[in-house]
Amino acid sequence: MATKNNEETYIGLDVGSTRIRCVVGLLEEGAPLPSVIGVGESPANGIRKGVVVDVDEAVSSITAAVEEAERISGVAIDRATISIDGAHVQSQNSTGVVAVGRADQEVTVDDLNRVEEAAVAVQLPPNREIIQVFPRHFTVDSQTGIKDPVGMHGVRLEVESHIVTGATPAIKNLDKAIYQAGIMIQGQVLVALAASRAVLSKRQKELGTALVDIGGGTTGIAIYEEGDILYSGVIPVGSGHITNDIAIGLKTDIDTAERLKLKYARANAGRVSGDRAVIEELGANAALNLNDLQDIVAARLEELINLIRLELKKVGKDKLLPGGVVLTGGGSKLVGIEDMVRQMLELPVIISAPEDFTGLGNKVKDPSYAAAVGLMLENMNHSSVRSSAANNIGQTVNKLRGMFKKFLP
Numbered sequence: 152m153a154t155k156n157n158e159e160t161y162i163g164l165d166v167g168s169t170r171i172r173c174v175v176g177l178l179e180e181g182a183p184l185p186s187v188i189g190v191g192e193s194p195a196n197g198i199r200k201g202v203v204v205d206v207d208e209a210v211s212s213i214t215a216a217v218e219e220a221e222r223i224s225g226v227a228i229d230r231a232t233i234s235i236d237g238a239h240v241q242s243q244n245s246t247g248v249v250a251v252g253r254a255d256q257e258v259t260v261d262d263l264n265r266v267e268e269a270a271v272a273v274q275l276p277p278n279r280e281i282i283q284v285f286p287r288h289f290t291v292d293s294q295t296g297i298k299d300p301v302g303m304h305g306v307r308l309e310v311e312s313h314i315v316t317g318a319t320p321a322i323k324n325l326d327k328a329i330y331q332a333g334i335m336i337q338g339q340v341l342v343a344l345a346a347s348r349a350v351l352s353k354r355q356k357e358l359g360t361a362l363v364d365i366g367g368g369t370t371g372i373a374i375y376e377e378g379d380i381l382y383s384g385v386i387p388v389g390s391g392h393i394t395n396d397i398a399i400g401l402k403t404d405i406d407t408a409e410r411l412k413l414k415y416a417r418a419n420a421g422r423v424s425g426d427r428a429v430i431e432e433l434g435a436n437a438a439l440n441l442n443d444l445q446d447i448v449a450a451r452l453e454e455l456i457n458l459i460r461l462e463l464k465k466v467g468k469d470k471l472l473p474g475g476v477v478l479t480g481g482g483s484k485l486v487g488i489e490d491m492v493r494q495m496l497e498l499p500v501i502i503s504a505p506e507d508f509t510g511l512g513n514k515v516k517d518p519s520y521a522a523a524v525g526l527m528l529e530n531m532n533h534s535s536v537r538s539s540a541a542n543n544i545g546q547t548v549n550k551l552r553g554m555f556k557k558f559l560p
Contacts, residue, residue, distance in 0.1 A: 163233075163526025213329065231335075
């Protein structure tokens, strides 16, 4: 979205299970990163576990977040890169192989297009579609690990691609809610991949790192190896399940349970002596057993961490990630979660949030804004890809996304 003085604005819209967040960035000429000039947030009504269950309520929630970002930034928002979430999202790695077309055996952009098309020619059920395609690396004849084969010589070109797919009905319902809120979709990115864009360094991706984004209704995971995405997925358990467990276990309402979680809950805190505390949230004569609260929280977190370990085992990376685990998302702010994940996964663990942004940078320097900021950066990347030279591999990926993205009539 162009502005005056060679400045550009970019928008990320994170449609989460419990909160919707919109971030507006302004990229000034010569600046390495956009300055955050607008932030909007609203409760996510009509959305459950990352999936739209009531379009009208979702539209109202999206509109509220976007309008707040518009008021703060002074920018009329009519397009954005949005998140995609939910247990319906799956990923797979696929290989495509073609013969180099030119007589002199020099690899061209056309060869890249053809080999990418071969990689995404996978058989999907009729109710699923491709969301994103990431070329991991290319092979020319016997030379492997090539990032950009254009201009190289060979007979056989091969690519290994990471393909993210989703259920068509869930994607269409989200698209409909976004369009009815007056937003044109410029790209869709899996939540964990968006968060990775905001909080993972190139070195972490090269070392081998798992990004775990703990949201309200889901937990996204993205595993990187040698700088490329190896695996991505969504676990249908999030921090909201802890809140629900507290409400049931302590026989209180959901809002009170959320306050108890934020104020008193600790991950893996051990037994507490003198464990009864009178608190206002449960009424003047009520007493909270802190050990009961700790047991509830620990049980659900243990379940979540075991599910994360299963995801690591799927790709043979259990206890085998030199870069460790990077936690982000609102659920990562639970006190003590870092230590509990470290103990159970036996890997280095840190909690990370978007940093080094000017303007309203302090507003987004929070793990819960990782995905929204990553989407804003992806929106910037989308625009640069559109204007890049024809031999840019990113442009090839963008074309493939366009091939498989179905817009509503």
